[in-house]
Amino acid sequence: MYSQVSSGCGVEAAVIGGDVRLTTGDSTIDIPAIWLRDNAPDADSRDVLSGQRLFDIVDLPADIRVAEATVADGRLRVRFSPDDHQTSFPLHALLGDADRMAILDLRSERAKRLWIDARDAAALEPIAWESYLRAPAPALRQVVEWGFALLHGVPAAAGQVTAVADTFGYVRETNYGRVFDVRVEPNPVNLAFTGLAITPHTDNPYREPVPTLQLLLCLHNAAEGGDSGLVDGFAAAAALRRTYRAAFDVLTSTPVAYRYEGDGTRLGAMVPLIGLDAEQRIREIRFNNRSMAVPLADPDRVRAFYTAYRAFAELLYAPAARLNFRLDAGDCLIFDNTRALHARTAFAAAGGRHLQGAYADLDGLTSTLRRLEEHAR
Amino acid sequence: MYSQVSSGCGVEAAVIGGDVRLTTGDSTIDIPAIWLRDNAPDADSRDVLSGQRLFDIVDLPADIRVAEATVADGRLRVRFSPDDHQTSFPLHALLGDADRMAILDLRSERAKRLWIDARDAAALEPIAWESYLRAPAPALRQVVEWGFALLHGVPAAAGQVTAVADTFGYVRETNYGRVFDVRVEPNPVNLAFTGLAITPHTDNPYREPVPTLQLLLCLHNAAEGGDSGLVDGFAAAAALRRTYRAAFDVLTSTPVAYRYEGDGTRLGAMVPLIGLDAEQRIREIRFNNRSMAVPLADPDRVRAFYTAYRAFAELLYAPAARLNFRLDAGDCLIFDNTRALHARTAFAAAGGRHLQGAYADLDGLTSTLRRLEEHAR
Numbered sequence: 001m002y003s004q005v006s007s008g009c010g011v012e013a014a015v016i017g018g019d020v021r022l023t024t025g026d027s028t029i030d031i032p033a034i035w036l037r038d039n040a041p042d043a044d045s046r047d048v049l050s051g052q053r054l055f056d057i058v059d060l061p062a063d064i065r066v067a068e069a070t071v072a073d074g075r076l077r078v079r080f081s082p083d084d085h086q087t088s089f090p091l092h093a094l095l096g097d098a099d100r101m102a103i104l105d106l107r108s109e110r111a112k113r114l115w116i117d118a119r120d121a122a123a124l125e126p127i128a129w130e131s132y133l134r135a136p137a138p139a140l141r142q143v144v145e146w147g148f149a150l151l152h153g154v155p156a157a158a159g160q161v162t163a164v165a166d167t168f169g170y171v172r173e174t175n176y177g178r179v180f181d182v183r184v185e186p187n188p189v190n191l192a193f194t195g196l197a198i199t200p201h202t203d204n205p206y207r208e209p210v211p212t213l214q215l216l217l218c219l220h221n222a223a224e225g226g227d228s229g230l231v232d233g234f235a236a237a238a239a240l241r242r243t244y245r246a247a248f249d250v251l252t253s254t255p256v257a258y259r260y261e262g263d264g265t266r267l268g269a270m271v272p273l274i275g276l277d278a279e280q281r282i283r284e285i286r287f288n289n290r291s292m293a294v295p296l297a298d299p300d301r302v303r304a305f306y307t308a309y310r311a312f313a314e315l316l317y318a319p320a321a322r323l324n325f326r327l328d329a330g331d332c333l334i335f336d337n338t339r340a341l342h343a344r345t346a347f348a349a350a351g352g353r354h355l356q357g358a359y360a361d362l363d364g365l366t367s368t369l370r371r372l373e374e375h376a377r
Numbered sequence: 378m379y380s381q382v383s384s385g386c387g388v389e390a391a392v393i394g395g396d397v398r399l400t401t402g403d404s405t406i407d408i409p410a411i412w413l414r415d416n417a418p419d420a421d422s423r424d425v426l427s428g429q430r431l432f433d434i435v436d437l438p439a440d441i442r443v444a445e446a447t448v449a450d451g452r453l454r455v456r457f458s459p460d461d462h463q464t465s466f467p468l469h470a471l472l473g474d475a476d477r478m479a480i481l482d483l484r485s486e487r488a489k490r491l492w493i494d495a496r497d498a499a500a501l502e503p504i505a506w507e508s509y510l511r512a513p514a515p516a517l518r519q520v521v522e523w524g525f526a527l528l529h530g531v532p533a534a535a536g537q538v539t540a541v542a543d544t545f546g547y548v549r550e551t552n553y554g555r556v557f558d559v560r561v562e563p564n565p566v567n568l569a570f571t572g573l574a575i576t577p578h579t580d581n582p583y584r585e586p587v588p589t590l591q592l593l594l595c596l597h598n599a600a601e602g603g604d605s606g607l608v609d610g611f612a613a614a615a616a617l618r619r620t621y622r623a624a625f626d627v628l629t630s631t632p633v634a635y636r637y638e639g640d641g642t643r644l645g646a647m648v649p650l651i652g653l654d655a656e657q658r659i660r661e662i663r664f665n666n667r668s669m670a671v672p673l674a675d676p677d678r679v680r681a682f683y684t685a686y687r688a689f690a691e692l693l694y695a696p697a698a699r700l701n702f703r704l705d706a707g708d709c710l711i712f713d714n715t716r717a718l719h720a721r722t723a724f725a726a727a728g729g730r731h732l733q734g735a736y737a738d739l740d741g742l743t744s745t746l747r748r749l750e751e752h753a754r
Binding site: 019029030031032034035038039047049050051052053054055056057058062094097098101102104105106107108170171172173174175187188189190191199207208209210212252253254255257258259261262264265266267268269270271272275277278279289290291292293294295296297299302303306309310313314317361362363364366367370371374 | 636
């Protein structure tokens with residue numbers, strides 16, 4: 001089967017059945033010809049300026065084979081048949097490819113530091129606004145890994161919350177506006193705008209796409225009560241999977257209805273409480289007791305859902321799972337709304353409590369973070 | 378097992394094993410006690426103003442049972458044990474519940490009119506801007522069901538594309554700005570900004586969350602070539618599932634890497650080409666030959682991916698699947714970027730072709746549509 005062997009830099013290349021086998025030390029990596037042809041980095045295959053691919057999969061011969069493969073100067077050189085195309089790859093790119101791809105996933109549980117015990121997260125210090133402005137990367141990294149960051153000393157000014165979002169990305173405008181006020185209102189369309197306690201939840205589960213980030217800036221808090229809490233929904237989901245797999249499977253496969261109607265707005269979504277990615281990793285939590293409804297379908301399925309829902313809620317509501325803190329004027333909480341559930345204790349309207357919130361998205365935050373971390377290397 | 382039977386309005390209620398069985402004509406519906414308790418619509422259970430639920434699942438007894446159920450005046454009245462809570466439901470709400478939930482799903486294939494043959498979509502007429510402004514619902518409904526709508530006679534003015542988005546929702550600002558220009562540029566960071574042909578694709582597959590809507594307003598088109606095309610990605614995915622199930626399964630379970638780096642931006646996502654919802658319905662297509670890469674993992678999996686990818690591409694690129702049209706000044710295309718792939722033929726820079734684009738999201742559009750359709754009933 002080996003039609004040839006070529007070696008260099010401690011790496012040997014052989015053509016086997018029209019594909020390439022690289023051998024380095026005692027490990028081998030088999031690379032199908034079609035992958036090599038599709039990923040050819042030469043100027044006929046990729047636009048030099050944008051790096052974008054210049055051809056389509058249907059432009060490549062279905063019977064593509066590697067006719068020749070050699071290793072020299074740290075590169076794998078390949079000639080294909082039947083199209084006789086020639087190209088070459090840096091060896092390090094081939095050897096580390098799957099790992100380099102995996103780090104593009106900043107959304108699923110594999111990119112996260114889970115905390116089922118809130119004491120782990122309590123060790124994280126709030127970050128001063130001035131220090132954040134000089135070097136935003138640590139706070140942004142904390143949002144990606146831990147699901148939240150707390151800034152203090154932010155100017156407690158109306159509208160300032162969008163200036164915080166502008167430091168890393170873009171505000172997501174919704175029917176609630178670019179900025180929304182969280183305080184006691186006379187005719188509240190949402191229980192958030194009362195003094196009631198709010199148990200841990202994610203925001204806007206009825207919105208598709210859901211806002212992936214939320215910012216809450218405290219302008220004023222002299223109320224009795226009104227303390228804040230955060231819970232790691234990914235950690236609770238992972239604990240459920242570990243301890244009660246059947247319940248986890250029910251919650252990932254049962255769409256529930258979330259609905260919001262008010263103010264001329266009609267939002268609705270059918271989504272599971274625990275969303276998985278294509279490889280079954282935990283990727284998105286939607287949990288909100290105020291607006292959730294499970295369709296009245298097969299009664300056994302409904303019963304199984306409620307049993308699982310209760311088990312998940314018990315994990316999310318466990319006192320040990322909840323990081324408690326108080327937002328004072330100038331404190332700005334930034335959190336991943338697909339993972340971190342937020343909560344507050346009840347408060348008396350008397351003293352006054354006023355937060356301003358804004359939604360934003362993780363794409364802008366992770367882009368800024370990657371650029372900053374590249375520069376730091 | 379029947380502890381009691383109560384009837385009214387042609388509906389009988391019985392308590393069976395602590396749950397309720399409704400019988401109407403020859404059909405029955407079994408409703409678990411926990412569902413009834415959780416969905417109690419009374420003022421102790423739901424906030425009167427917002428309709429939001431006032432309790433948590435963990436507040437309900439785990440051994441909740443229906444002690445008594447009666448039907449009268451079109452309502453089911455229920456008393457629970459052990460908490461002795463009493464509530465009542467309009468019968469029509471219980472009987473139609475699952476169907477009413479299903480219509481909240483406007484994203485998956487079940488809400489769509491698929492068109493694998495572009496002649497079906499070609500029968501849809503462009504909608505005049507003035508007529509759209511008077512009655513936007515038909516165009517918005519078309520975006521939901523067919524994946525696109527074409528407006529004509531829109532003012533061909535710079536920035537006007539955001540005014541179109543404002544009629545139904547909110548612009549999604551990104552690193553490309555609130556508005557982006559599609560025309561030939563001197564140092565293009567994206568092949569979109571050249572005169573090259575672009576094969577059918579979805580935009581920003583490397584962004585998470587992906588923009589779910591795109592608007593393209595033509596300001597000027599005097600170029601030779603530069604015609605537009607649309608393909609129904611849901612229809613192609615459904616055809617693949619029907620004709621080549623193994624390929625469909627590979628594309629729904631294999632995350633690929635999409636990446637965009639340029640202009641200080643670093644975007645990336647690991648997502649499948651065909652995204653399914655929690656009940657395995659087609660929900661989101663991400664297809665872009667220019668920026669896609671499949672991780673170099675297990676070679677058999679890589680080969681299976683490429684075979685499936687080619688089969689899907691052949692369906693998407695089939696001439697009969699593509700709706701062809703030409704955007705002239707004042708034409709505005711609105712399309713679902715999670716479903717409809719867009720394309721253009723090559724054009725010569727000479728005559729000039731200038732589109733302005735904006736991203737937006739389906740939540741605003743579907744909210745506006747539902748409100749308008751409610752008012753029309």
